[in-house]
Amino acid sequence: MGILDSKVPKGPLANKWTQHKNDINLVNPANKRNIDIIVVGTGLAGGSAAATLAELGYNVKTFCYQDSPRRAHSIAAQGGINAAKNYQGDGDSAYRLFYDTIKGGDYRSREANVYRLAEESANIIDQCVAQGVPFAREYGGLLDNRSFGGVLVSRTFYAKGQTGQQLLLGAYAAMNRQINRGKIKAYNRHEMMDLVLVDGKARGIIARNLVTGEIERHSAHAVVLATGGYGNVFFLSTNAMGSNVMAAWRAHRRGAFFANPCFTQIHPTCIPVSGDHQSKLTLMSESLRNDGRIWVPKRIDDAIAIREGRLKPVQLKEEDRDYYLERRYPAFGNLVPRDVASRAAKERCDAGFGVNKTGEAVYLDFASAIQRYGKEEALTHGIKNPDEKEITRLGKKVIEAKYGNLFQMYEKIVDENPYETPMMIYPAVHYTMGGLWVDYNLQTTIEGCYCAGEANFSDHGANRLGASALMQGLADGYFVLPYTIGDYLSKDIRTGAIPTDLPEFEASEAAVKERLQKLMSGSGQHSVDYYHKKLGKIMWDKCGMARNAKGLQEAIVEIAALRADFWENVKIPGKADGMNQELEKAGRVADFLELGELFAKDALTRNESCGGHFREEYQTPEGEALRDDENFKFVSAWEYKGEPKDAVLHKEELVYENIELKTRSYK
Amino acid sequence: MKLNLKIWRQKDAKTKGELVDYTLKGIEGDMSFLEMLDVLNEQLINKGEEPVQFDHDCREGICGACSLQINGEPHGPDRLVTTCQLHMRKFNDGDTIVIEPFRATAFPVITDLVVDRSAFDRIQQAGGYISVNTSGNTVDANAIPINKHDADEAMDAATCIGCGACVAACKNASAMLFTSAKVSQFALLPQGRVEAVDRVQNMVRQMDLEGFGNCTNTGACEVECPKGISLKNIARMNREYLSASVKG
Ligand SMILES: Cc1cc2nc3c(=O)[nH]c(=O)nc-3n(C[C@H](O)[C@H](O)[C@H](O)COP(=O)(O)OP(=O)(O)OC[C@H]3O[C@@H](n4cnc5c(N)ncnc54)[C@H](O)[C@@H]3O)c2cc1C
Ligand code: SF4
Ligand code: FES
Numbered sequence: 001m002g003i004l005d006s007k008v009p010k011g012p013l014a015n016k017w018t019q020h021k022n023d024i025n026l027v028n029p030a031n032k033r034n035i036d037i038i039v040v041g042t043g044l045a046g047g048s049a050a051a052t053l054a055e056l057g058y059n060v061k062t063f064c065y066q067d068s069p070r071r072a073h074s075i076a077a078q079g080g081i082n083a084a085k086n087y088q089g090d091g092d093s094a095y096r097l098f099y100d101t102i103k104g105g106d107y108r109s110r111e112a113n114v115y116r117l118a119e120e121s122a123n124i125i126d127q128c129v130a131q132g133v134p135f136a137r138e139y140g141g142l143l144d145n146r147s148f149g150g151v152l153v154s155r156t157f158y159a160k161g162q163t164g165q166q167l168l169l170g171a172y173a174a175m176n177r178q179i180n181r182g183k184i185k186a187y188n189r190h191e192m193m194d195l196v197l198v199d200g201k202a203r204g205i206i207a208r209n210l211v212t213g214e215i216e217r218h219s220a221h222a223v224v225l226a227t228g229g230y231g232n233v234f235f236l237s238t239n240a241m242g243s244n245v246m247a248a249w250r251a252h253r254r255g256a257f258f259a260n261p262c263f264t265q266i267h268p269t270c271i272p273v274s275g276d277h278q279s280k281l282t283l284m285s286e287s288l289r290n291d292g293r294i295w296v297p298k299r300i301d302d303a304i305a306i307r308e309g310r311l312k313p314v315q316l317k318e319e320d321r322d323y324y325l326e327r328r329y330p331a332f333g334n335l336v337p338r339d340v341a342s343r344a345a346k347e348r349c350d351a352g353f354g355v356n357k358t359g360e361a362v363y364l365d366f367a368s369a370i371q372r373y374g375k376e377e378a379l380t381h382g383i384k385n386p387d388e389k390e391i392t393r394l395g396k397k398v399i400e401a402k403y404g405n406l407f408q409m410y411e412k413i414v415d416e417n418p419y420e421t422p423m424m425i426y427p428a429v430h431y432t433m434g435g436l437w438v439d440y441n442l443q444t445t446i447e448g449c450y451c452a453g454e455a456n457f458s459d460h461g462a463n464r465l466g467a468s469a470l471m472q473g474l475a476d477g478y479f480v481l482p483y484t485i486g487d488y489l490s491k492d493i494r495t496g497a498i499p500t501d502l503p504e505f506e507a508s509e510a511a512v513k514e515r516l517q518k519l520m521s522g523s524g525q526h527s528v529d530y531y532h533k534k535l536g537k538i539m540w541d542k543c544g545m546a547r548n549a550k551g552l553q554e555a556i557v558e559i560a561a562l563r564a565d566f567w568e569n570v571k572i573p574g575k576a577d578g579m580n581q582e583l584e585k586a587g588r589v590a591d592f593l594e595l596g597e598l599f600a601k602d603a604l605t606r607n608e609s610c611g612g613h614f615r616e617e618y619q620t621p622e623g624e625a626l627r628d629d630e631n632f633k634f635v636s637a638w639e640y641k642g643e644p645k646d647a648v649l650h651k652e653e654l655v656y657e658n659i660e661l662k663t664r665s666y667k
Numbered sequence: 668m669k670l671n672l673k674i675w676r677q678k679d680a681k682t683k684g685e686l687v688d689y690t691l692k693g694i695e696g697d698m699s700f701l702e703m704l705d706v707l708n709e710q711l712i713n714k715g716e717e718p719v720q721f722d723h724d725c726r727e728g729i730c731g732a733c734s735l736q737i738n739g740e741p742h743g744p745d746r747l748v749t750t751c752q753l754h755m756r757k758f759n760d761g762d763t764i765v766i767e768p769f770r771a772t773a774f775p776v777i778t779d780l781v782v783d784r785s786a787f788d789r790i791q792q793a794g795g796y797i798s799v800n801t802s803g804n805t806v807d808a809n810a811i812p813i814n815k816h817d818a819d820e821a822m823d824a825a826t827c828i829g830c831g832a833c834v835a836a837c838k839n840a841s842a843m844l845f846t847s848a849k850v851s852q853f854a855l856l857p858q859g860r861v862e863a864v865d866r867v868q869n870m871v872r873q874m875d876l877e878g879f880g881n882c883t884n885t886g887a888c889e890v891e892c893p894k895g896i897s898l899k900n901i902a903r904m905n906r907e908y909l910s911a912s913v914k915g
Contacts, residue, residue, distance in 0.1 A: 052801045067722065068788050070829055071730040087809060123803045130805040132797045132858050134822040141812025159822055165729055166825060173796035180792045188785070211777055240724040274697045279705055280726045409727065412745075412752050415697075478801050527712045529705070573717045578679060579778045581720050582712065 004257070004637055004652040007439040008112040013658045014094075017116040020440070021483055025490035032057030035489050036497065038205055038220040040192045040247050042069035044164070044470055045453025046226030047171035048477030054178035056482055058489075061218060062175070063190045063207055065242055065584070070172045073228050073240040074473065077164020078285035078406065080146060080156035081470040083121040088145055092153040094118040099659060101468060104150040104337050105433070105461020106611035106627060107661050108263070108635070110654060112440060113458045117468075120475040125157055127478060131170045135159050146287055148466035150337035150666070156467045161285055161405045167470055171477070190216070191584065192247045193512045195223060195254045195449060198504045202251075202449035206505070206512045210584060213577040215512055217505045219498035221489055222448045224481065225251060226473075229432035229454035231264065233592045233599065234544075235536020237429035238270060238283040244588035245595050248436050248455050256444040257637035257650060259437035259457035261595065262603035265464055265612050266545050267430035268294075268341035271413055272361040281428040282413060284364070284406055286466040289334045291369035291399065292423070294341070296353040296362050298322040303353045313355065313363055313422050324348055332666040339463045339612045339625075340666060342427035346545050347623065349426070356424050365422035370395030427545060431469060433460045433612065434602075437637040437652070441484035442476060445637075450485055452476035457635065462611025519586045522570035528585045531566045535559065535589070535596055543600050548616040552604040556597055556645060563593040597644035605649065608632045629661050668694050668760035672707065674719055675767040679778050686765065696756030700743065701726060701733065703755055704766075721780040728752040728893060731828030734835075735780055736767040741832035741891045749830060749893045769835035773842070773878045784831050786877035787845060793873035794866040795849045797858050811857050821855040824848045826894045833888035833896070839880030844888040846874050847904035848896050854907055864911040871908055 009020040027035065035058050039050040042064040054060045064072060086092040097118035102109060125143070129135065135157050136144040145154040159166035178184040189210040196204040196219070204219035230245035231237035252258045269284045269292075297303045298320050305311035324344055326333045336344075345362050348354070355361050374395030378386040386394070396419050400407065410418050436444050436451040438458055444451050453473040460468065538558050542551035566589070574580045609618040609625035610632070618626040634651040641648055669692045677684025691710075694703050701723055708718035724732040733750040737743035743753045758764065766780065774782040799805060825848070833844035850867050853859025859866075882901060889898045 048801065055800055055802065066724060066730070066732060067784060068829065070788075070791075071724055071732050073725070073730075075730050075828075076725045076727060085808070120803075125808045126805045127799075127801060127803055129808040129811075130797065130799045130858055131801075132821075132853050132856050134818055134825050134852065134856065135808075136822075137813055137815045137818040139815050141814055141818075142809050159825075162729065162826060165828075166822075169825065173791070174801050176788075176792040177796045177798060180794075186788075188788075240730065241726055242724050275695060277695065277698045277702045277706060279699070279702050282727050408747070409752070412748055412754065413699075415754070415756060479803055482802075524715070527709055529709060571712060571715075573712055573715060579720060579781065582718060 004437065004650055005439065006110060006652060007441060008110065009440065013111065013115050016112050017119060024484065024487035027486050027490050027493060029057050031493040033059070034496070035059065035492060036061070036220040037222050037224060037485070038063070038218055039224045039226060040205065041072070041226035041228060041453070041455070042175065043072035043074035043226060043228055043453060044168055044171055044473030045477045046224065047072065047168065047175050048474050049224055049226060049452055049481050050184055051171060051174035051178055052478050052482040054183035060178070060184045061187060061220065062184055063187045063192055065189065065191045065210060067189050069175055069186060069188065070169060072168060073243050074168045074470070075165045076240060077470055078161045078283065079148065079287035080158035080163045080467040081124065081167060082148070082155050082467040083125045083157060083471065084118055084155060085122050085125060087143060088154045090153045092155050094121070096153065097121060097155065100151045101459065101465060102461065102659050103664060104465040105463050106625070106664055107461065107629070107633070107656070108610055108654065109459055109461030111656060111658055116480065117459050117472055117475050120479045121471050123479060124471060124474045128167060128170050131173060133159065133166050133170045146290055147335060148286055149289060149335045149341065150332070150465045156287070158287065161287070161403055164470060167474065171474070193250065193587070194508045195251045195446070196505050196508045197254055197446065198498065198502055201447045203498045204500065204505060206508050211579055213575070213580065215509055217500040217509060219500045219505070221492045221495060221498065222450065222485055224450045224452060224485070225436065225455055226452045226477065227455045229435070230592070230595060231429045231432050233535065233596050234429040234539045235532050236273065236278060236281050236540070238267060238281050241280060244591065246588055246591045248451070249591040249595055251436060251444065251446065251449055253640050254446060255640070256446045256449060257437040257639055258434070258598065259635050259637045260434035260602065261599040261638065262543065262606060262613055263433035263462050263611065264429060265338055265431040265433060266342045266427045268338055268345055268427050269364060269425045270428035270430070271410065272356055272424055272426040273358070282409065283428070283430065284410060284423060284425055286338070288364060288403060288406065291402070292334065292364040292366050293323055293368060294325050294334055294362055294364055295321045295323045296348045296355060300352050303355060306355050307357060307359060322353070329666045336666045337463055337465060342545055343614060345427055361424040361426045363422035364425045366399055366418065367422070370399055373398035431464055433457065433462060433464055437635065441487065442481050443488065448488060450481060452481050462613055516576050516583070518567070519570065519583065519590065520572055520576055522572065523568055524571035525569035527571055528582055528589050531562060531570060532585070532589045532592070534562055535593060538562070539596055539599070543603055546614050546616050547603050549604060552600045555600040556604070559593060559597040559600065560645065563597070566590065566593055594644050598638055598647055601645060601647065602636055602638065605636065606632055627663070668755070668758070670694055670758065671763040673763065673765045675780060676719070677776055677779055680775055684776065694755050696754065698755045699726065699751055700737070700753040700755065701751050719780065720778050723751055726751040729828060731830040734769045734782060734830055734832070736769055736835055738765050741769060741835040742893050747893055747895055749828070769831050771834045771840035771879070773840065774831060774834065786879070787829050787831065789877060790842065790846055790870055790873045791849065794869035797853060798862060813856060817855045821852045824851040824855070824896065824900050827896050828894055830893060832891045832893060834879065836887040836891035837880065838885065838887070839883060841882045842874050842877070842879040843882040843901050843904070844892060844896055846870050847900040850904045850907055851900040854903060863907060864914050867904060867907040867911050
């Protein structure tokens with residue numbers, strides 16, 4: 001087993017990052033002009049990295065598969081972004097954010113990275129406000145905060161229910177400024193198909209122009225992958241339809257280790273599946289758990305009556321409702337971390353208390369919040385003796401101001417008015433904590449290949465806290481990567497432009513073309529979606545919210561068989577030399593079919609339960625996750641060796657010098 | 668339900684397109700409009716025909732990718748939704764639905780229902796930003812309090828998703844609503860005031876260069892905008908533009 005060097009700087013935790021920035025090599029401004037960087041992905045991580053790198057003076061090329069950087073999946077983030085600003089004076093600090101993140105991640109993340117993230121978090125808010133991001137404000141004109149799961153302070157900044165949109169538009173604007181200056185050249189509707197290595201270093205990519213179908217070579221001195229998460233391996237997830245693992249997986253095949261692939265976040269509050277036609281799932285932001293109370297009926301016959309439409313939820317009396325999170329976790333109540341909330345919902349539904357037709361839904365109820373806010377509003381507006389109706393009206397107005405767009409979204413999809421009747425929700429795949437292994441500098445195991453944002457594994461351990469992905473993406477992109485990459489590039493100031501006619505580019509291009517050819521020449525039995533849905537079902541049933549050894553072993557065999565079938569029999573109409581969305585999907589599904597198998601293998605290897613990874617064999621008598629720090633306090637980093645089943649495990653032992661490992665408790 | 672679809676098929680930018688008829692059965696009210704098209708495409712693929720291509724990604728009304736002209740209306744008959752959020756319960760059994768791409772000179776068709784909206788990016792590149800460096804040396808976020816009303820209004824303008832429905836709805840194919848939303852967001856914030864003059868001039872110049880039409884105040888854009896971007900923004904941009912012209 002090899003040894004992974006995390007390159008965590010020496011010294012006390014709080015000084016590491018500052019000291020490191022003082023120690024690393026810099027590239028002088030004149031030399032930056034001679035250095036090219038490719039940034040694949042223009043979400044929060046890639047967009048912010050590209051803008052900052054260009055501003056520093058490097059020549060940047062960006063790539064994204066959408067028609068504009070503004071449409072990256074980050075746009076969909078709803079609830080908010082964390083920062084240890086302590087504006088609320090509730091005792092928040094960088095240390096507390098660090099502590100919450102490590103604990104929330106169930107002690108499977110790297111201390112130094114997480115501390116740096118917490119340290120930089122405050123900077124992000126300053127930066128975004130300066131860029132004109134319209135965060136929500138209080139009447140006094142200062143910034144407002146809300147709370148998210150797994151923490152006891154209010155540190156989440158938000159822009160209505162569209163925080164990701166506003167932050168991404170901020171990063172996009174920063175990119176636009178650099179595009180206007182000629183420092184970024186944006187290649188939109190382009191998909192990275194391969195990473196090109198020259199003398200063991202990442203020196204470029206092969207991309208497909210999705211409009212013309214042309215295969216292009218692009219060279220650079222370093223390549224940054226910020227290509228997002230791989231939740232779509234489950235077919236149904238809250239991710240955008242095009243979210244994929246291709247770029248990360250291609251890099252993995254070229255030597256980048258893939259870390260913790262089985263660490264997936266299943267988000268507790270999503271709109272339940274409505275039928276076989278379902279193409280994706282819609283998240284109802286975690287921020288709703290600030291005000292919504294989660295419940296199912298106490299009695300099974302009530303649950304049955306509700307399912308059969310004989311009983312309405314609003315008819316059920318308080319004492320007949322089971323607010324199971326408040327019951328099981330009095331300290332955190334409805335704001336327990338996501339993994340805990342999801343498993344609790346599954347537990348109730350498996351026990352027969354589900355409330356929709358399929359029995360796979362629980363209620364998220366705003367009635368008490370409407371009452372509470374209504375009374376508050378009446379008081380602050382000097383309305384004396386308001387009647388019930390007036391209180392409800394005022395309360396609804398507050399809820400609308402806070403979550404209006406989410407409520408509207410819910411109503412459009414489900415055709416029910418959530419101001420009047422509780423929402424129905426169920427857990428769905430949402431985020432992947434796993435990703436390419438990176439060291440403290442965000443470099444993968446391939447020299448010159450960096451990875452940022454959801455695509456890397458670095459900060460969230462086995463479970464991510466709400467509102468922390470946006471924080472990580474922007475910290476990586478604005479404040480970390482632009483400096484750490486300089487240390488590497490300082491050795492390249494005399495290299496000169498990398499030619500694209502090197503044999504390595506030729507070979508890589510040939511391999512890409514051959515693969516496309518192979519995809520186009522399937523026997524034509526089944527569509528790409530047919531395979532994707534099959535894969536998704538295996539993943540959800542056997543690698544989902546609860547896993548066991550037998551299921552995982554089966555999954556490995558089934559996925560391998562499905563992959564073979566796919567390559568034999570997939571059907572892709574049309575041609576490769578123009579826009580062909582089926583071909584795009586096929587390339588992505590082909591890689592999911594490899595990743596899925598590694599995912600199952602990783603889950604099978606990890607004989608413990610931690611965070612989002614719940615192995616049924618390892619639980620306490622109360623059904624809580626049973627971690628095994630003695631044997632599994634490590635990051636699994638998998639090395640590609642041909643078939644996923646042959647992947648070789650490398651362990652990065654996690655060292656906790658500043659935090660004492662405890663059993664996570666939210667009771 | 669059963670539907671008669673008339674869908675614009677066009678091989679590529681150079682080839683002429685036409686409406687092609689399809690009938691589709693077994694569509695349920697809970698399906699989204701794009702899921703209905705998924706069903707059609709699955710059937711076409713299984714028959715060995717080429718599926719209908721259309722832009723989409725988030726399928727929850729926020730990325731702005733989806734862009735269909737449905738029975739003559741951008742994003743279809745429902746209000747304040749994008750095509751991906753439109754549900755089939757808005758249609759009836761036996762309906763005929765005409766599906767075309769967003770039409771505008773500045774949005775050339777790439778294939779089928781996919782159009783090129785990069786003109787929008789270029790308008791933003793001309794000035795849709797505040798020129799601060801992203802290196803983190805900024806003042807504390809609470810150093811400049813902002814009136815909640817202005818902040819909320821800036822936010823409302825900022826929710827534009829860049830879908831282009833406003834252009835497709837306008838008989839002149841004007842991009843005023845889109846452009847004014849960005850100009851307004853920054854005009855309302857103290858951070859944005861510094862460059863207000865240059866911003867509005869540069870963005871409007873680029874908008875004209877891209878071949879978008881003039882605004883004749885018909886208000887069709889506001890009606891079709893899935894995000895409820897208000898005409899007030901156009902008025903505000905006009906004021907900004909006028910005062911910018913005075914300042915030179
Ligand atoms: C519905 C939803 C709500 C969320 N809400 C929150 C929230 O409130 N708070 C929070 O902190 N987090 C939230 N998250 C998580 C968060 O949004 C994401 O983790 C984060 O935005 C990911 O950003 P990213 O920059 O890493 O990747 P993305 O935004 O996914 O960007 C990926 C980029 O890579 C490009 N790309 C991918 N593959 C290729 C390829 N092969 N070639 C070229 N380009 C490629 C894409 O075009 C895109 O530009 C939410 C997630 C979802 C799904
Ligand atoms: S103004 Fe409205 S219609 Fe126009 S691009 Fe923005 S969101 Fe779309
Ligand atoms: S697909 Fe994103 S807005 Fe419709």
